[in-house]
Amino acid sequence: MNKTRFNILFLLALCTISLIAQEECSINIAGKILDESTGDALSYANVFIEESGAGVSTDSTGFFLFEDQCAGHIHISITHIGCEEEYIHIDIERDTTIIIYLDHTHHLIEELDVVGKYEASILEESSEITSQGIKDAQDKSLGDQLQNITGVRVIKKGAGLSKPLVHGLTGNRLTILNNGIAQSGQQWGADHAPEIDPLVAQKISVLKGTGSLEYPGSNLGAVLLVEPSSIKLEPHIHGQLNYSFATNGRGHTINSSIQQHKQNHIAWRFNLTAKKSGDSKTADYFLNNTGVQELNAALQLEKSYGDQWFIDIYASTFNTEIGILRGALIGNLTDLGFALEAEEPFYTEGNFSYAIDAPRQLVSHHLTKLQIRKYVDDDTWLTFKAAFQANNRREFDVRRGGRSTTPALHLLQFTSFTELKYHTNFSNGLALKAGYQYNFIDNNNIAGTGNLPLIPNYVSHEQGLFFNLAKSNELLEYSLGARFDYRYQSVATFPLSGPTELVRYQNKFANVSSIAGIKYLITKRQSLLLNLGWASRNPGINELYSQGLHQGVSGIEEGNIDLGIERSLKASLSYSYDNGQNFQFQALSYLQYIDDYIFLNPTGELRLTIRGSFPVFRYVQTDTRLFGLDLETNIKLSEQLHIEMKYSNVIADDLERDLALIDIPSHNLWSSIQYEVPKVIKLPKARLENLKIELNHEYNARQTRVLESQDFAPTPDAYSLIGLSVTSNIQLGSQRFRSYIRMDNMFNVSYRDYLSRLRYFADDLGRNIVIGSRWSF
Template sequence: MFHITIAGKNLLFLPLLLLFIQPVAAQDMYIIPETELEQDCGLTLSGKVIDHDTREPLIGATVLIEELQKAVVTDEYGNYHFHNLCRASYSVKTTYIGYEEIRSSFRLSSSAVRNMALHIDARTFGAVEVVGGRMVRQAQTTETLAGRELEETRGLSLGESLKKLSGVSSVQTGPTVSKPVIHGLFGNRVLILNNGVRHESQQWGNEHAPEIDPLNAQELKVVKGAAGVRYGSDAIGGIVMVNPKPLPDSTGVSGELNLIGSTNNRMGAVAGMAEGKLQQLPLSWRLHTSLKKAGSAQAPTYNLNNTGFEEQNLAATLGYRQQKFGAELYYSYFHTKLGFLSSAHIGNLTDLANAIGREQPEEAGSFTYTIARPYQDVTHHLLKARGYYKTGDLGELQFTYGLQENRRQEYDRHRNTGDSPQLDLDLQTHTTELVWEHEPVSNISGSMGVSTIWQNNTYTPNTRALLPFFKSLTVGAFISEKWRKDNLQLEAGIRYDQKSLDVQRWGNSRELLKPAYTFHNLSGSFGALYDLGYHVSLSGHIGYASRAPHAYELFAQGLHNSAATYEEGNPNLVSEEALNTMATFTYHSNLRLNGELSLYYNTINDYIYLQLAPEYVLGVQGAFLKARYRQADARFWGADLTADYAFTNRLTLNNKTSLVYAVNRETGNYLPFITPSRTDNTLRYSFENRESSKFSDRYLAVGGLYVARQSRSDEQSDPVLPAPDAYFLLHAELGTSLSLGRQQLELGLVGNNLLNTSYRDYQNRLRYFANEMGRMLLFRVKILL
């Protein structure tokens, strides 16, 4: 029985595998009967593979043309396609795990549609357990970074890695801090799920990068647009999921070692992973660790002083899995120390004006690994316990508990301040979630559940009270269902969250104030997915989410040293509400052109944003700009396009384009800090695998990223400095697998900003002070043990 489980799992990787095999087989194995040589060979054979009794499509079934030794795997609708067939007689074998295989022979004289109906194999029926999820599609646009594309980002931070996806950009603070932006929204509006647990840290800060090690991830998945139903109403912008590899199913121990190095900041990273499964017990385990160290980054013509960083990570997983129930224990530790561009730490408005007036930062310094003040030191612990229990034929009950502690220390550069940080925040979070996922009942499948989040935020005495003490409890319940019949899938969900927030802060006349709030937040979604045929699917999704204001937005009080801005919260804020409509058109499984276009229109009422006030704030350091949180009705709209064109089996052009527009609906003004339009085009060539060669899966890719000037900005949105110019960056990637005897290696080289272009990015908070990083080459070696 266990064997079947594994086979079921492996099947998921088959489509990927076959994608590579298929073109080779197609060229080498063509048998064209002599009598029909003159006839055209452009015929198509396609159809659906279905269960004979239920008429349900079978996803991942294999269809093989025996004469050609050409095989394809059915897609998420059970569809299969063969292109470029000649007129001939073919015997076709269709197989699917748990079903009896069928063979059919027919003569193909014109393009044809053949459906294959399979019968359940009586011998294996009842013992089949397909673990690890089917290929489930949803109406809401999602994008995944995995496999080779993810490998190419190894060594980069989470925020930088996600930029590979269309519609995703990042808000940066210098070269080391990068936060994901989805369709122009970021921070508290983008939920990050780290191994299934809501990542809870000081996400309100633009210079606070997510405390997650992407080297531990097997896939990074992004859900675009309001997606509040499943994980919490605050996901107005979308969700980023960082998913580690599932624990091993087969007995034995294996491992992997990654070595990464780069030019420019001379980064070195080592990541090691070991995993295994015990023979006697259904117990599996994994240990992952990584270390990174980098020196100061280099702009094309100068050193970016004090921009080095170091990072240490550890993750340990223990899993127990039985047929009916299972449990998993996961612990991860993240620690980073990151330097902050020294010349961007300024005193007051005059300093800011001086800095803007300079061609390059005042303190250039030279390359060093030393990290001096100002710097951040952040530690994040996550403990997760998860259990599931199969409720017979009905479905599965899952319980997840997460404990997180986030400690953020920021060391300013003032006079000799000893060893203590100026900002020292501690956030503790407990999350619980109980979900019941039920099996299809007359075409309806879905899940429902309840969750709680309890938080306590404190700061160390004698540090900056930028964010006050607060405790909050959020209790939520949701239900999400999916109905599917033939070519149509409908889905709907609703969630309710109640959040109580108790704040303790000191007032101006030294009295302890204890403001308390209760927020009620509703989320909903409705989506439809329609399969228009073998190549086209259409989906539409409407998502509603409402986010309670964060304690920072309500009570922030303090200086932002890099912006010479005094930020002030607004205790009168109410929840912001987003209604997001999205339409996606997918053109898939074609020989040459494939792609996806999605359009979105997002109306946000009471959008919370930081608005610069006309007056200044005076302090001992002089004058500062004053910024206060405000609310206004906003509108975001835009488009994401991903398209691939295969010139030949080996040469492909890939395009990723995204556009975002955002305005304040009340005043008609542009909103600040919105992603400029960008397009990335990459030409990729995959070399032929030769059996005699030690090298396989070799590829070479060259591409260019063009980011337009943010023309939708003006003096009102950016009063300090206008948006920087457009820029073009050249990048290249190459990779190969290498077998040295029995040892398998994967090698890769990625080059970014190859022309060493000097540029500044609109969404980098340090654009007032310095250029972006220059040319960088990233080398990586993966050793499978």
């Protein structure tokens, strides 16, 4: 048993061959760089010793050699096209040979386990964004970052307000795990973005298949994981400082992380992010009041006691203020009619501003987590987890009498989560994981808004039991899991009919879910993965009890206390092929039936109020079918030239009414051509490594399946966007940087996206140029 159990990203195997001790500065360091998964030699990898400033590239056999190095601690950085930059730290006393394995093979989709490398794996189609990808796009919110993954789109309401939609499902049908803890906030709102800073993560991944049963909440849709890595053993303090500027919105983003892990000391990492941007711009005009401010911090602590006890503490705070386009705030259908007619949104001003006024959101989310793991032996361990979350959401509307500074909605939610999990590997290759969880939610309206609460106060107690079995042999892997949940919910609300009398509801929900997966390795290069999942979801609090006018959607929304549980049956089948050299292909198809799917249905009734007539929408249930296809391919035309393509489409139907479901994206195709310079470019005082130029094209087809009567306006036209990016690692003296320039919507195209709530009012974003640099120390 050793430390590397926790060091998942520490993908190095070091073997040193000792020779006799030598003079101080005449040491040779030789080595080989190999692909971790195939064992192939990696040529043109750049190896750099920070202490001496010496840099070399590997030859065609992956070999490198440094001569005349001094004894002592040295830090080596290794970069290679298509890999994450890797750092190692070693003590050198004599001539040394090192073999370094890099995680080079590009996995389009891989099956991975949810918590750590040594847990029983759940067979699951998954895609991920790596640390480098996250940090090179640090100006983007979590939702926008996720959009890089095939099959993931976002529902958005301007900058900073984007919600992921995976395989046609969004909101509380998805589970978002922040550091292994299910994010608990006001996920029901279409304009409530996940309150997570993506920059704390070393990896963001999406489990797209039938979900994981390890977490409370909905198991209907995908699981999104935002995971910091464990802290690498390295006695010195190291870190990164990353700054970027985006022209659209004139946004500044600064992120820094520092860490240290001395043997036998507490390992720590601290992460800080600050963002500020102002009015963003379409191709033709500014979008007034669309600024965003963010200040986030996270502290991660890890300590092991002997070989048996591992303790992890994580605390993070996320704080944001987001402006919402002023012209998108409307009073009634007449206003919406005028807004649809107008060329530009109302209140459009000619000048840029960082000011954020009403309508705006002020949201804070705090998380603390404690994890203790005890190893009984190499194959058996117990994990205890406790987490506490506080979510404070304030939304401000434009109001009369100076009330714009009083929140129109103020919700404070606390969530406590405890879990005990047992894991064991039996001698016959069978792995078992089982656990018990208790989740407590206390949701409160904070008085003083001068508005009737949109959703009620409630307390929810949820207990869950689950198990997962996995087994693999040479050609086949199986997994099987089941989960039982019992939730008790106590609700206190004022009904619309008489806002002075309090009504109480007691809800009890019992759910059973199960999944099964099987993976068949057809050949070494091809595999098939089939997943089946049966899951259910309780009606959300807004679906049961929301009431009143939703200004954003210009309708009266009515909850329905008679709603029952949604039940889903999903099958997903994926095929993957990798010829090991220059061609990879992956296809994922899925079919999901959701019985009693809850959605907001226009009742056809127009209700007369003093602000005019409003259509009444009511939550009802229907039977639906979703099916879709995700395709990905990666083609290497030569060592320098690569092509990557991603395609996704979903077809979703209301089977009872024989209509298409709304808010489902149409065909999306993303293609890119990448030119990479494997050789180091030597400048007088600098070296450019891994220079990469990428030209990409994104096409979104028009959603033609939705009838005109299902929407306030016709669905927007198809659009194409071109983007360009240049990235490189730079060695300047003994300092290492990574610099990037990215241009989105290069030709400043005017377009509107079907999934944007602002499409009734304004165009989407025009050209944006992001320039940034990251210094590693």
